[in-house]
Ligand code: SF4
C-alpha cells in the first residue's frame with residue numbers, strides 16, 4: 001500500500017493522540033464570517049480554462065515560473081511558486097457537463113484549521129476574514145499543511161530558510177492593507193484579469209446571495225449546492241459547478257459542517273498538556289529562525305514569497 005508523506009504525518013498525529021487518550025475533540029462554537037468579510041465566488045460554468053488568473057497571480061505575488069512550465073498542463077499543482085491553479089476534469093463522456101475546469105487556491109476558511117494548528121501565530125485571520133501568513137514567524141513545522149482539509153499551504157523546499165506559502169487574497173504584494181484595501185482597481189489579481197468573470201471578488205454576503213440567485217434562476221445549469229456555504233463551518237471562497245459534475249469530481253472534498261480546528265486544537269492541547277519541553281523547543285527554534293531571517297534580510301536575500 002502506498003502511504004504519502006502527508007498521510008504518514010496524519011497517521012502519526014492520530015497515533016500520538018490515541019496513545020495519549022485524546023480521542024475527544026474540543027467542542028467549539030461555530031464561527032461566522034466577520035461583518036465586513038470579503039471573498040471570491042468561482043463559477044465553473046463560466047470558466048474557459050484560459051489560465052490568465054494563474055499568470056496574474058504569479059505576477060502579483062512575485063512568484064517564479066515553474067521550471068517545467070512548457071505545456072498547458074504545467075504547473076500541475078499548487079506549490080511554493082503557484083498559489084492559484086486551474087485544473088481540468090474530464091469525465092470522458094459526451095456532452096459539456098462531462099468536462100469542467102476548476103480553480104484552486106486557499107479557501108479562506110471562516111474557522112481556519114491552519115491558524116488553529118500554527119503554534120507560532122504565522123497563520124492569522126484578518127479583520128476582513130482573509131487568512132494570511134507571516135513568513136518571519138514560520139519555523140517550517142508544516143502543522144498547517146497537515147491540518148488544512150484542502151491541502152493548500154505549500155513548503156518552500158528549495159529555499160535555504162523555508163516557510164509556508166499560499167494565497168493571501170493578494171494582501172502581501174498588491175498594495176493591500178489589513179482592512180482589505182486591495183490594488184488600484186480594488187480586487188485581487190485573479191479576479192481583475194478573468195475575461196469571463198468566472199471568478200469574482202466582493203463582500204461575502206453579496207457573493208453568497210449571488211451564488212444562490214444563479215442556482216435559483218438556472219436550475220438546469222447548476223448543481224443545487226454552493227460549495228463553501230456549509231463545509232468545515234464555511235469558507236470565504238465559494239464555488240458553483242455545472243449540473244452533472246459533482247464538486248467531488250473537481251477535487252473539492254466532501255466535508256461536513258464541523259470546523260476542522262476542533263480536531264487539531266484538541267490534539268495539540270492533549271498531546272502537549274503539561275509538557276514544557278515542546279514549548280521550549282519551539283521557542284529556541286523560533287529564535288534561531290528569526291535571527292537567520294534578520295541576517296538574510298540584512299544581506300538582501302529572498303526569504304519568501
Ligand atoms: S483552505 Fe487551508 S490554508 Fe486556506 S484558510 Fe482554510 S485551512 Fe487555512
Ligand code: SF4
Nearest residue numbers: 057084167170188190
Ligand atoms: S487572490 Fe491573489 S494570491 Fe489569491 S489566487 Fe487570486 S491572484 Fe493569487
Ligand code: SF4
Nearest residue numbers: 047048050051053194
Ligand atoms: S482567468 Fe477566469 S476564465 Fe480564465 S482560467 Fe482563470 S477563472 Fe477561468
